[in-house]
């Protein structure tokens with residue numbers, strides 16, 4: 435069988451061993467492994483990389499440990515506004531949604547935008563109307579509620595602060611999710627999904643649904659999914675920059691990720707990380723924070739999940 439690879443993340447940030455109980459660490463690892471195995475099994479069965487990344491991200495969206503789908507952070511109005519995107523490296527087709535509420539799996543809606551609409555990016559009520567038309571599953575507000583995230587929001591609620599789910603100032607829980615994969619047909623894909631930042635307002639949107647910033651895939655180079663302080667990732671056009679360094683500077687995947695994560699983002703002040711896979715099946719998981727929830731699996735026998743650096 436040809437090379438297949440998949441990698442995923444569940445957010446990067448100030449993740450310290452001391453901040454996680456052994457039980458919580460075990461729960462994170464179990465969920466990461468479940469998401470990894472779900473995507474990998476599909477790849478083994480001959481599914482496309484788009485199928486695999488969508489399936490892996492769906493598992494993570496359905497788990498309240500992560501800031502995506504169920505368990506998304508609270509906005510300043512006490513609601514949940516989710517963002518997601520998906521990209522197919524074989525066609526450069528992409529789909530994205532932002533500021534949506536109630537949709538159980540934003541990543542599935544992104545894929546529907548990519549495949550069933552004439553558009554790339556739908557937002558807010560319009561995106562929800564499209565989701566209804568596509569018969570997507572909606573959930574009541576209770577489904578998205580998570581006590582930890584609620585307390586997290588209460589602590590900043592009546593302030594002007596909005597808070598990245600990655601900072602250790604008030605929070606030790608992280609969680610935007612993403613997956614990248616190479617299928618046996620040589621095609622790469624990337625998917626990213628998030629609830630954004632706690633107490634966000636004014637319709638704030640981060641990098642996750644922005645093609646080229648938080649998510650990108652191109653068969654000429656690689657597939658990338660990012661996590662971190664979205665404003666910086668947007669300004670640095672991070673995911674596309676990794677691809678450009680490979681395409682135009684001839685860098686290897688690891689070299690390009692290192693340049694972007696440890697130099698370009700750092701110089702701007704951005705913290706976070708990314709996962710990437712290229713068309714040879716090489717995987718890179720890189721971050722400039724203390725940790726990143728992550729996992730990788732390939733047809734050469736690699737199979738691991740990790741949290742700390």
Ligand code: ASP
Nearest residue numbers: 610630640641661662664
């Ligand atoms: N990048 C996401 C955003 O800024 C947050 C995250 O990665 O947790 O919305």
